[in-house]
Structure formats: C-alpha cells, structure tokens
Amino acid sequence: MPVATRTGLDGIPAYRQGRSPEAANGLEPYKLSSNENPYPPLPSVVDAVAAAVGSMHLYPDMSAAALAAAVAGHWNVAVENLAFGAGSVEVAAQLIHAVASPGDEVMFAWRSFEAYPVLTTVAGAVPVPVPLDVSGGHDLDAMLAAVTDKTRVIFVCNPNNPNGAVLAAGAVEAFVAAVPTDVLVVIDEAYLHFNVDPGTAVGVDLFRRHPHVAVLHTFSKAYGLAGLRLGYAIAQPELVENLRKAAVPFGVTALAQQAGIASLAAESQLQERIDVLVAERERVYAGLLDAGMPVLPSQANFLWVDSREGTTALASLFEEAGISVRAFAGEGMRISVGTPAANDRVLAVARAAAGAVSGGVA
Structure with missing residues (x-):
C-alpha cells in the first residue's frame, strides 16, 4: 500500500524552471528563459568563493553575521532588520509561513511571479490573484478592494515579473497607507538594479x-x-525573528555568504555590467518594435512580447534558432536580455517573424 500523502498537493502546479535551449542548425544556443545574468562572476567574487571551499566541511554561520553587516551598511539598516534565505523565493516562503495561517489569504497581481501561488498553497493559505490593469501594471485600486479580514500578505512586484512594468512611488505610497497595518505588504524588488525609472517606488523608502x-x-x-542561491528580506525586527524560525537551518551556504560580501564590495564593477544590460534592453526593445512585435516597455532585465494567440508559434521560431524563451501559451512570452550576440539573434528572429504574431499590446 503506498504511503498516504498530503491531500491537495495534486492541485499545486510545480514551479517551472526556464527551459535550456537546444542546438539548432549549427547555431550556438542561447538561454533567455530564466532572467539570468549572461556574464560570469567577477574575478574577485570567484576568488572569495574559492577561498571558502576549503572549509565547506563545516556548517555555515546560520546568522550570516558578516554578510548581514555588509548588507546592513549598504542599505543603512540594522542587522536586526535582515533575514536571509536560499534566494528571495525562499525568503518569500518564510514571509508567508511567518505571517499567514492555514486558510488566510495571500494576495498578488496576476500575472506576476509564478512562485507566489505555489508558495501560498504549499503553506496552506489561499492565493488571491488580482488581474493586472489594461496597461499591464498592478491594479492597486482593485487589490485594495480585494483586501478582506483574512488578508495577511500582499506581494507587490516592482518591476513586475514577467512583463517589466514599474510602479510609481506616489501610487504605492497611497496603496500602502490605505492597507490595514496588520497586513504585511511585501515589495519584491528582484530586478531593482535594472530599474532606472526616476519615479519608481523604492522599497526601502517605504519600509522606513x-x-x-x-x-x-x-x-x-x-x-x-x-x-x-542568496536572497534577503528587510523587515521589522519582530518579523525577522519569525522569519528566522521559518527558515531552513543552514540554508544559506558559506560559499553564498562569501560571494554576497564580495559582490557588495565590487558594486561599482557590477554596475558597469548592469549599464550594458540596460542599454541592451533598450536596443532590443526598439528593435522588436521596429520588427512589428507587440513588446511592452520594461524596467527589468527582460522584455514581454504580448503575442497572445501567436505565442506558441512564435516561441517555436525562437527554438528553431537555438533560443529558449519563457512562453505562456495564449498570453505572451518573456525574453531575457542576453549578450549582444544573443540579442542580435533575437532581433533577427523577430524580423523574420514579422507579421506572424496575432494579437496586440493590451
């Protein structure tokens, strides 16, 4: 007799990793489906990780004290305001487990980060997706109207994944001020480094x-x-205390901690790469527009093509050219910004597919 498993898991969709590309027609394959940084780590970061390898027989510092001190100094917050995890997705799970009890509601815009409904359901809470507005942004008025006495957490993704839409500072300020103070509002800024909109909402300012x-x-x-896998939350100390209780013990490896410290120390060098990616994003955006693609403006390291019914066919064209993208059948596709060579290939496919996409920008 098979082991009895928890009821309800069959209804939870597994999180999908971005597909790896397959070589096609002798072309170098490019993976543009996971919003990865296309450039390798800086030498100083590699050296820091290599130096930590010799002690990997020991458990890491569970408090991540040195990393916490570096992050605290970077944002001018207290160490007590920081909780770490294996990527921000694991910290998002900590937040849900720390705040929402079974049956409570966790709200988010939709479409947004795919992990939100998965993490919510696994925690036994109820996901409450609120449709995006006609421009593809968070409908903050609709989200506010959807708050109930069961709402415990609201995720606000800025810039939004997968379409790169950005939220204005004033709009989010008004939204947060109107949300009851016993409801946690999480500003998810996974892509904040690529957001150059001067009017954008800034999470740490809202936190203060x-x-x-x-x-x-x-x-x-x-x-x-x-x-x-390294991410963190900035939150009030009493919440951080509970996040640490909800975290996987020793979930942040010593290698990740050293890499994080070295990365913060090399911020100016990393900024040079970010500047290149932002410039490439704008070049690809303009090129896709010129090719007749229904592409939306973005403040992240990816672009959203609002291809709707033509999504599957368009994704196949990219696959035939050795490029993997993140396709959502019937909705659209997300294309990560890659190296200039990868981006050139994207534009070549777009020009060849001109007129093949049905639908239009919402």
Missing part, C-alpha cells in the same frame, strides 16, 4: 515609513549569483 512593509532582494539577477 511604514512598519507593515517588508522588502525582498536577491543576489541572483544583477549580482549573477543565481547558482549559489
């Missing part, structure tokens, strides 16, 4: 003004540490 705000950051994107 509103005790019921927490901020999520990751080292996976701009810092290029996706393979080491």
Whole structure:
C-alpha cells in the first residue's frame, strides 16, 4: 500500500524552471528563459568563493553575521532588520509561513511571479490573484478592494515579473497607507538594479515609513549569483525573528555568504555590467518594435512580447534558432536580455517573424 500523502498537493502546479535551449542548425544556443545574468562572476567574487571551499566541511554561520553587516551598511539598516534565505523565493516562503495561517489569504497581481501561488498553497493559505490593469501594471485600486479580514500578505512586484512594468512611488505610497497595518505588504524588488525609472517606488523608502512593509532582494539577477542561491528580506525586527524560525537551518551556504560580501564590495564593477544590460534592453526593445512585435516597455532585465494567440508559434521560431524563451501559451512570452550576440539573434528572429504574431499590446 503506498504511503498516504498530503491531500491537495495534486492541485499545486510545480514551479517551472526556464527551459535550456537546444542546438539548432549549427547555431550556438542561447538561454533567455530564466532572467539570468549572461556574464560570469567577477574575478574577485570567484576568488572569495574559492577561498571558502576549503572549509565547506563545516556548517555555515546560520546568522550570516558578516554578510548581514555588509548588507546592513549598504542599505543603512540594522542587522536586526535582515533575514536571509536560499534566494528571495525562499525568503518569500518564510514571509508567508511567518505571517499567514492555514486558510488566510495571500494576495498578488496576476500575472506576476509564478512562485507566489505555489508558495501560498504549499503553506496552506489561499492565493488571491488580482488581474493586472489594461496597461499591464498592478491594479492597486482593485487589490485594495480585494483586501478582506483574512488578508495577511500582499506581494507587490516592482518591476513586475514577467512583463517589466514599474510602479510609481506616489501610487504605492497611497496603496500602502490605505492597507490595514496588520497586513504585511511585501515589495519584491528582484530586478531593482535594472530599474532606472526616476519615479519608481523604492522599497526601502517605504519600509522606513511604514512598519507593515517588508522588502525582498536577491543576489541572483544583477549580482549573477543565481547558482549559489542568496536572497534577503528587510523587515521589522519582530518579523525577522519569525522569519528566522521559518527558515531552513543552514540554508544559506558559506560559499553564498562569501560571494554576497564580495559582490557588495565590487558594486561599482557590477554596475558597469548592469549599464550594458540596460542599454541592451533598450536596443532590443526598439528593435522588436521596429520588427512589428507587440513588446511592452520594461524596467527589468527582460522584455514581454504580448503575442497572445501567436505565442506558441512564435516561441517555436525562437527554438528553431537555438533560443529558449519563457512562453505562456495564449498570453505572451518573456525574453531575457542576453549578450549582444544573443540579442542580435533575437532581433533577427523577430524580423523574420514579422507579421506572424496575432494579437496586440493590451
């Protein structure tokens, strides 16, 4: 007789990793499906990780004290305001487990980060997706109207994944001020380094003004540490205390901690790469527009093509050219910004596919 498993798991969709590309027609394959930084770690970061390898027979510092001191100094917050995890997605899970009890509600815009409904359901809470507005942004008025006495957490993704839409500072300020103070508002800023909109909402500023705000950051994107898994929350000390209780013990490895410290120390060098990626994002955006693609403006390291019914066919064209993208059948596709060579290939496919995409920008 098979072991009885928890009821309800069959209804939880597994989180999908971005597909790896397959070589096609002798072309070098490019993976543009996971929003990874296309550039390898800086030498100083590699050296820091290599130096830590010799002690990997020992458990890491569970408090991540040295890393916490570096992050605290970077954002001018207290160490007591910081909780770490294996990527910001694991810290998001900590937040849900620390705040929401079974049956409570966790709200988020939709479509947004795919992990939100998965993490919520695994925690026994109820996901409450609120449709995006007609421009593809968070419908903050609709989200506010959807708050109930069961709402415990609201995720606000800025810039939004997968379409790169950005939220204005004034709009989020008004939203947070209107949300009951016993509801946690999480500003998820996985892509903040690529957000150059001067009017954008800034999570740490909201945190300083509103005790019921927490901020999520990751080292996976701009810092290029996706393979080491490192993220953190900035939150009030009493919440951080509970996040640490909900965290997987020793979940942040010593290698990840050293890589994080070295990355913060090399911020100016990393900024040079970020600047290149932002410039490439704008070049690809303009090129996709010129090719007739229904692409939306973005403040992240990816672009959203609002291809709707033509999504599957368009994704196949990219696959035939050795490029993997993140396709959502019937909705659209997300294309990560890669190296200039990868981006040139994206634009070549887009020009060849001109007129093949049905639908249009919402």
